[in-house]
Amino acid sequence: MAPQVSAESRKRIDVAATPPDLIRNFCIIAHIDHGKSTLADRMLQITGAVQPRDMRAQYLDRMDIERERGITIKSQAVRMPWEVDGTPYALNMIDTPGHVDFTYEVSRSLAACEGALLLVDSAQGIEAQTLANLYLAMENDLTIIPVLNKIDLPAAQPEKYAEELANLIGADPDDVLRVSGKTGEGVEDVLDRLVREIAPPVGDADAPSRAMIFDSVYDTYRGVVTYVRVVDGRLTPREKVTMMSTGTSYELQEIGVSSPEPVVSKGLGVGEVGYLITGVKDVRQSKVGDTVTNARKPADAPVEGYSEPKPMVFSGLFPIDGSDYPVLRDALDKLKLNDAALAYEPETSTALGFGFRCGFLGLLHLEIVRERLEREFDLSLISTAPSVVYRVVMEDGTEHTVTNPSEYPEGKISEVHEPMVRGTILTPSEFVGAVMELCQNKRGSLLGMDYLSEDRVELRYRLPLAEIVFDFFDALKSRTKGYASLDYQDDGEDTSALVKVDILLHGDQVDAFSAVVHKDKAYSYGVAMAGKLRGLIPRQQFEVPIQAAIGSRIIARETIRAIRKDVLSKCYGGDISRKRKLLEKQKAGKKRMKMVGSVEVPQEAFIAALSSDDAPSDKK
Secondary structure: OOOOOOHHHHHHOOHHHOOHHHEEEEEEEOOOOOOHHHHHHHHHHHHOOOOHHHOOOOOOOOOHHHHHHOOOOOOEEEEEEEEEOOEEEEEEEEEOOOOHHHHHHHHHHHHOOOEEEEEEEOOOOOOHHHHHHHHHHHHOOOEEEEEEEOOOOOOOOHHHHHHHHHHHHOOOHHHOEEOOOOOOOOHHHHHHHHHHHOOOOOOOOOOOOEEEEEEEEEEOOOEEEEEEEEEEOOEOOOOEEEEOOOOOEEEOOEEEEEOOOEEEOOOEOOOOEEEEEOOOOOOOOOOOOOEEEEOOOOOOOOOOOOOOOOOOEEEEEEEOOHHHHHHHHHHHHHHHHHOOOOEEEEEEEOOOEEEEEEEEOOHHHHHHHHHHHHHHHOOOEEEEOOEOOEEEEEOOOOEEEEOOHHHOOOOOEEEEEEEEEEEEEEEEHHHHHHHHHHHHHOOOEEEEEEEEEOOEEEEEEEEEHHHHOOOHHHHHHHHOOOOOEEEEEEEEEEEEOEEEEEEEEOOEEOHHHOEEEEHHHHHHHHHHHHHHHHHHOOOOOOOEEEEEEEOOEEEEEEEEOOOOOOOOOOOOOOOHHHHHHHHHHHHHHHHHHHHHOOOOOOHHHHHHHHEOOOOOOOOO
């Protein structure tokens, strides 16, 4: 983790000599594809944190998936030197993701900062996720510096969007900075403004040490690398520290800062952002959001202000080869450290064998986790169709939490509660009708509507989470020619008319194909799944009925015709009674086979019917 660095480089970024009033901690928040990583690249170049020969595009995006997709998945902290009026300052920047599924990364970063750059594309204007991140920053009382990026584009309208942005945060349009992350124009003004406007970190240097863990990664050779923001006191190498939530103690083997490559330092003081290495190999010992303190002189209370991420979507992950189950378990353990929002527990399926029921923040999060497991750990996985968490109350008053349709209770049900979200949609005014129609079809209720400008509208809807996790975003984009943007957050739960649709093969229930759906959509789901299975399951020696049922009531049926052996092929002419006798004999055999036969469903049919590969993705 720590490469050799020159004495000059070590002196330039030695944090032991940096007082808190010369430190500025900030993050960049924006919608996806508004140029955060490009602006971060220019800042690294202009401040000299990265040498020209080492520079590459999307420097802070370390994962192959991030570089291929052009999106940021993990926050990255980096320290940059910058001089204003002859005074050297240390700027700690955290580059954050822009996708709604990774809001928890943004919330962790905000807890470690005093200010935020609010970045908006000057050709597209404010998007829904920009608003969501802005509100998050305001809740944390951060200094907001508005910046319009991509002013070099021919389609840029900086004056129009500067006014829109200024109205949103209550500033003057002239105060909105105009930059180009691509050419570097205006980036130096941004750095100067950061130093002038963002407050230095505040903390008690003489108090017992307290540092908040805002990120951690697993290094194969060195164990857990923990990224912290020091709030009070000081952390030094070789001192013994305690994790306040778990109570475990370790010796600090190494302390340093990322500039942007790891560089060892003599310690971390108030307001500093850096990394700690304790040699811990157990991935569960370094919890994001935990507080690190001195073991001999511990702090009284942990650092507050960090909330645990809550899974919104659940899906089963199963290895195609059953012998890979232990490998999948170890892979999830390691990935959990890099991704604090991932939740999982063992699950067994009749059809797919042993696997894990995993909780995700959304469909893109599911897609990224699965792709990382397959790439980094060489696994072949099946992911079942995503579902949300339901709370089922029985008539006798007992409650059941259902994350998987197979857990849905039998018996008399009093009510079913489903999770709701508060969705914010930004769209050009010409598409308001189409967006409203879509939201109503998805059982949404309108909460409010505001015109941000004469041609941009903000719609606020309350929607069931189950309706929007699957294909809502794709439908929204297609109805608005790609111009609408969506953000959503948890908004409690509501009772709803939900039913469990079972799929029966030859009269036997197959739990893997069951689904919990709204009763108005139960029939269409049953017809669709029965039709899909009819095309996937090979024909048997006897007729196989595929039925969709709610309880004991059949709502849809398809039939797989039997393979008919040509028993008349040896009869050349002759009496019809001879042929009829052979056919009756065949018919009796089929009837007997139907009574004792079981339907063989090939693994490929399960993969095709259950896999979410065909589901519209949630890329934003």
